[in-house]
Amino acid sequence: MAEKRDFLDELIDLQSDWRSLKELPSSMVGSLVDEGGDQKVFNPADYKEKPFANSGRCLRVASGRADACSRCFDVCPTHAITIHNRSVAVGEDCRKCGLCTAVCPTETLTTRRHTPRQVYDQIARAASAYERCYVTCTRAIKRLPKGNEVVLGCVGSISRDMWFSLMADYDNISVYLPVGICDRCRTTTGEQTYTDAIAEAEQWADAALGLEVDDADLTHDFTRAYKRSQFVSGALHSAERLVTRTTPALAGAKAVAKKISDHTQRLNRLQKEIEGAVGARTTGNHLRVLTQGRKLMMGALQHNEDLAARIELSVPTWDPTRCTMCGDCARTCTTHALDLSRDGKVTIQSAYCVSCGACATACEEGALSMGPMDVSELVVPDRAAEELARKKAEAKQQASRYLETGKKQLNRVADALEKLDDDA
Known part of the structure; x- marks a missing residue:
């Protein structure tokens, strides 16, 4: 169901239309004048990263058995992963697709810029600020991504557990892959990997992931809450902006950053609770x-x-x-x-x-x-959240008692005034 619009939404639309008209001349000039190489260009290498191995976590290394685990070997499209002298190595023929990092249960293989937490936070930021977030790959997009487009070496680099977490927390995430794009990809194991992971995650989360196959169908609008936060911030802090040169857009960004920060703190408390219990x-x-x-x-x-x-x-x-x-x-x-x-x-x-x-x-x-x-x-109880809820409940009860006491006192004053009036 669409959210009901109010007067503030109308003002936001007027502001957006005026901003578009004001920025039109500069955009026309920018399209006619060569910037001399200052504009950023799309480079697939910027979104890919060769994984490295923490051999101490490898199940084959720890057990000394070849049958302990073979997930990374099975999924690697170039067979770039080897184990020699109890050490895991990734060869130079690695395609940097990230599939091995998604299927390794112990996270032996990982990257520095695309860890599970970093990828989750990147997708969560886009899903929090925009009406729709798109997860895609470098072959599918072939251009600089918009703010709500998360580009990976392969969509299969997201594990089943992360897909579950994303679908449980957000309902506006889609995968963007044009029809036939995976059929022509040299990462031959990628399509099977992400379809298996998404299918199981959808069953667990009791949710369905969106799918887009046409670039023309992609939308890039901010969420209603994000736009309202920007507008209200701009209205309340216009004087401050004149002094500090800040922009209203920071208000929405700060709100999203706080949401990600709260999620991180919640996960850290969760780990402490587990460590304290076991x-x-x-x-x-x-x-x-x-x-x-x-x-x-x-x-x-x-x-x-x-x-x-x-x-x-x-x-x-x-x-x-x-x-x-x-x-x-x-x-x-x-x-x-x-x-x-x-x-x-x-x-x-x-x-x-x-x-x-x-x-x-x-x-x-x-x-x-x-x-x-x-x-x-x-399911580990969040004691900090439970304590906060308890204090809120106590404060609510206390406020209710104060309100009831105030009502009684007002009634007594009213009775006294009425009696004086009768005596007069």
């Missing part, structure tokens, strides 16, 4: 690793707990009658979700488990097997 280290003093993808997923579940029932994940279960306490499972688990205590007891912390199944593969005795995870365990 401990940040194992009994062997290994630091547990909460992957960025898992943290984003859990962050989305905090304010929509009902989605936990739709998510299907697996977790290892332990059979003590078969366990020989060899420790292969604990050595294989590079996120240290699995802990083998000194007395021979195996425990698994679901928040840190990435459902890779490598520990079960490494167990020769069959003491570990993968079974359904109770995803509701990933």
